[in-house]
Amino acid sequence: MPDIITSDGQIKADDWTVVPRPEEGEVLTLPEGRVLIPADMWLANRAQYPNKETVGVWLESHDEPGMLADAVDELSIIAVNFPKFTDGRGYSSARLLRERFGYEGELRAIGDVLLDQLQFMKRCGFDSYALRADKDIELAAHCLNFFSQAYQAATDTEEPLFRRRAL
Amino acid sequence: MYVYDEYDRQILAERVAQFRHQTARALAGDLAEEEFLPLRLQNGLYVQRLAPMLRICVPYGMLRSEQLRRLAKVSRDYDKGYAHFTTRQNVQLNWPALEDVPDILAELAEVEMHANQTSGNCIRNTTTDQFAGAQSDEIVDPRPYCEIIRQWSTYHPEFAFLPRKFKVAVNASEHTDRAAVQVHDIGLETVRNDAGDLGFKVYVGGGLGRTPMVGPVIREYLPELDLLTYLEAILRVYNRYGRRDNKYKARIKILVKALTPEGFADKVEDEWSHIKDSPSRLTHEAIARIQAYFTEPGYAALEDNPEALVQARAESKAFDKWVTRNVDAHKKPGYAIVTLTMKKTGTPPGDVSDRQLEQIADVADRYSFGEARVTHQQNAVLADVRQDELYDLWQAIKPMGFATANLNTLTDIICCPGGDYCALANAKSIPIAESIQRKFDNLDYVYDLGNIDLNISGCMNACGHHHVGHIGVLGVDKKGEEFYQISLGGSAQRDAAIGKLLGPSFASEHMPEVIEKIINVYVENRTEEEAFLDTYRRIGIVPFKERVYA
Ligand code: HEM
Ligand code: SF4
Numbered sequence: 001m002p003d004i005i006t007s008d009g010q011i012k013a014d015d016w017t018v019v020p021r022p023e024e025g026e027v028l029t030l031p032e033g034r035v036l037i038p039a040d041m042w043l044a045n046r047a048q049y050p051n052k053e054t055v056g057v058w059l060e061s062h063d064e065p066g067m068l069a070d071a072v073d074e075l076s077i078i079a080v081n082f083p084k085f086t087d088g089r090g091y092s093s094a095r096l097l098r099e100r101f102g103y104e105g106e107l108r109a110i111g112d113v114l115l116d117q118l119q120f121m122k123r124c125g126f127d128s129y130a131l132r133a134d135k136d137i138e139l140a141a142h143c144l145n146f147f148s149q150a151y152q153a154a155t156d157t158e159e160p161l162f163r164r165r166a167l
Numbered sequence: 168m169y170v171y172d173e174y175d176r177q178i179l180a181e182r183v184a185q186f187r188h189q190t191a192r193a194l195a196g197d198l199a200e201e202e203f204l205p206l207r208l209q210n211g212l213y214v215q216r217l218a219p220m221l222r223i224c225v226p227y228g229m230l231r232s233e234q235l236r237r238l239a240k241v242s243r244d245y246d247k248g249y250a251h252f253t254t255r256q257n258v259q260l261n262w263p264a265l266e267d268v269p270d271i272l273a274e275l276a277e278v279e280m281h282a283n284q285t286s287g288n289c290i291r292n293t294t295t296d297q298f299a300g301a302q303s304d305e306i307v308d309p310r311p312y313c314e315i316i317r318q319w320s321t322y323h324p325e326f327a328f329l330p331r332k333f334k335v336a337v338n339a340s341e342h343t344d345r346a347a348v349q350v351h352d353i354g355l356e357t358v359r360n361d362a363g364d365l366g367f368k369v370y371v372g373g374g375l376g377r378t379p380m381v382g383p384v385i386r387e388y389l390p391e392l393d394l395l396t397y398l399e400a401i402l403r404v405y406n407r408y409g410r411r412d413n414k415y416k417a418r419i420k421i422l423v424k425a426l427t428p429e430g431f432a433d434k435v436e437d438e439w440s441h442i443k444d445s446p447s448r449l450t451h452e453a454i455a456r457i458q459a460y461f462t463e464p465g466y467a468a469l470e471d472n473p474e475a476l477v478q479a480r481a482e483s484k485a486f487d488k489w490v491t492r493n494v495d496a497h498k499k500p501g502y503a504i505v506t507l508t509m510k511k512t513g514t515p516p517g518d519v520s521d522r523q524l525e526q527i528a529d530v531a532d533r534y535s536f537g538e539a540r541v542t543h544q545q546n547a548v549l550a551d552v553r554q555d556e557l558y559d560l561w562q563a564i565k566p567m568g569f570a571t572a573n574l575n576t577l578t579d580i581i582c583c584p585g586g587d588y589c590a591l592a593n594a595k596s597i598p599i600a601e602s603i604q605r606k607f608d609n610l611d612y613v614y615d616l617g618n619i620d621l622n623i624s625g626c627m628n629a630c631g632h633h634h635v636g637h638i639g640v641l642g643v644d645k646k647g648e649e650f651y652q653i654s655l656g657g658s659a660q661r662d663a664a665i666g667k668l669l670g671p672s673f674a675s676e677h678m679p680e681v682i683e684k685i686i687n688v689y690v691e692n693r694t695e696e697e698a699f700l701d702t703y704r705r706i707g708i709v710p711f712k713e714r715v716y717a
Contacts, residue, residue, distance in 0.1 A: 085202070086205060086288070086328050088327065088328025088329055089406060089407055091324060091325040091328070091406070092325055092407050095325055100441055116189060116198075116202075117327075119324070122324075123324035123325075124325055146181055146182075146184070146188075147178060147185075148177065148181065149174055149181075150324070151178070151318040151319060151321050152318075152319055152324070152447070153447045154324050154325065158446055159446050160319070160446060162318070162449070162453035162456070163446055163450070165456070166452055166453065
């Protein structure tokens with residue numbers, strides 16, 4: 001089981017399995033243990049997955065996070081996929097989930113998650129990261145904290161610097 | 168001018184340390200080429216034809232003399248002793264070594280400079296009018312707003328991986344637009360509403376490159392306090408819905424066109440409605456705090472047209488011409504705005520040596536409160552010169568090569584680095600500029616022709632702004648040979664327009680005479696006092712076509 005790292009720098013064994021979207025015509029089959037399934041498939045059969053400790057969802061980078069707007073309390077984990085680290089849509093998805101839809105559970109970055117993007121992900125509301133397997137997780141804590149200050153408000157900083165400076 | 172506080176200094180120091188770490192990992196092979204690429208681009212490092220190029224940010228074009236001296240030092244110590252002023256008010260080094268870049272950035276940080284977000288698919292340097300704060304025709308000084316945008320956009324966590332690069336320009340001048348706001352991803356133009364409150368007219372989706380477009384207005388009036396939340400809404404809509412499947416269709420202009428300007432504006436308004444009252448809404452105090460950095464320098468109480476100036480103009484025809492061409496009116500009596508032209512025939516437009524950078528610093532210290540500006544026409548500006556010192560200044564800059572009195576004329580050419588430097592080029596552009604300058608070497612004739620923007624790009628990426636030149640020249644590749652297409656009637660001004668293609672392209676050796684024919688058509692058809700662009704608009708493209716392809 002691969003490790004994940006959390007925003008506060010803890011490296012933990014992870015027991016969530018990301019279940020890919022089934023091919024056209026195939027049905028979703030769930031492996032043993034805790035699973036993350038495509039968010040729209042979870043929504044379509046919500047009653048089937050009552051236990052939020054064993055079933056969570058993941059969003060593709062082009063998915064509308066708004067689909068989960070009235071379901072955020074029923075989930076303990078939402079993952080956002082970065083199919084390619086240069087695809088920046090997931091940053092907006094994360095902020096919307098946190099700031100617009102009030103999601104308070106675990107928000108995880110999955111997919112092409114590299115070291116130098118962690119700081120941005122953290123600022124946008126992610127709190128756990130499934131670092132790509134070939135990256136050195138020991139460096140992650142350092143990379144999460146390159147900056148001690150930020151100019152803008154984001155999920156992690158309510159007040160932009162221009163308001164903090166005024167104090 | 169803006170001066171860093173503890174926060175700015177700390178953030179920049181952390182950025183330099185971060186890039187050092189990233190470069191070390193890249194050199195050690197721990198970061199794949201494509202993983203390092205966006206990181207180095209966002210630190211200004213681009214790899215071009217012969218070597219890396221480092222694009223150093225000059226926020227909205229403003230430089231202090233100590234910064235000019237540091238640029239000189241860096242170009243001497245780490246490069247070949249010259250630098251290049253770009254069409255986006257930045258400065259480029261053409262030959263730095265990759266492993267030296269963290270050291271260069273550390274040296275620049277000592278004078279509050281950096282190369283942040285000067286390349287890559289992120290929010291780039293915000294540009295503005297090079298006469299900002301010094302001209303009389305100005306609703307407000309645009310630079311504090313540019314600085315506010317700079318801070319907001321610096322390492323913005325949500326917008327570091329946009330579909331494509333993103334450029335914002337601000338104009339605050341009532342009658343002119345030296346910032347070309349309508350050909351930017353976002354153009355902001357200051358306006359006052361009926362109550363006299365300051366706001367912005369917002370253009371979105373202009374741009375040059377492959378699909379040149381003049382940006383439509385998506386909001387007629389945005390109150391100034393809403394600036395950042397509204398920008399954030401635009402960027403969020405773009406980040407989420409801009410095309411990512413095709414790099415040539417990824418600019419925001421394509422999205423605006425696909426959704427229609429109205430449809431795009433609706434999406435932005437909807438997004439904005441959720442965040443407009445968030446803590447990111449500006450405050451009057453925050454704006455005032457930044458404005459306090461841009462207060463007037465210690466101007467003396469003077470009169471316009473002092474005796475010394477009148478006399479010097481009467482005595483020297485060359486000086487008089489230079490004043491007429493390269494000196495602009497200032498808002499303060501007795502002061503003037505001087506453009507140092509970098510367009511001496513035989514020097515690539517925008518190129519400056521380390522020594523010249525120091526000379527600019529010296530004259531800035533001596534004559535203009537220690538500040539200079541870079542223009543998007545690749546010249547430099549001293550914005551606060553006493554009229555009674557113009558003659559001394561002119562004497563000082565003549566030997567430096569900055570007094571060619573051709574500002575805004577046919578030979579004040581905007582020209583990209585082209586095939587001599589750039590890996591994307593279809594053709595060279597610098598030698599074309601030079602051959603045209605040589606053809607039109609009679610300054611009196613050039614003056615008589617009046618204002619003409621001639622812009623040259625070496626490929627359709629349009630770094631040389633050819634689409635918005637009154638005369639635009641574009642390098643094309645025809646079976647491995649370099650050819651040049653000409654377009655006419657472009658403008659980057661308030662009446663912004665994309666030029667119209669004249670017809671089939673020409674070989675380089677024919678370019679000077681083709682330009683000459685175009686100019687002759689103008690001269691034969693113009694009415695008294697009519698500028699090139701107006702004649703073109705009145706008579707249309709046909710007479711030019713007929714002459715050139717006769
Ligand atoms: C030397 C290597 C350079 C390369 C490889 C390069 C590459 C590019 C590319 C690919 C684009 C088009 C991007 C797009 O349309 O999305 C572009 C646009 C642009 N470049 Fe460069 N460039 C170089 C140097 C310069 C220089 C020296 C200048 C200034 C003189 C410059 C100014 C611009 C400007 C103003 C645009 C914007 C056109 C627009 O609005 O789309 N570039 N460049
Ligand atoms: S216009 Fe083309 S040739 Fe000129 S610098 Fe830009 S990319 Fe290079």
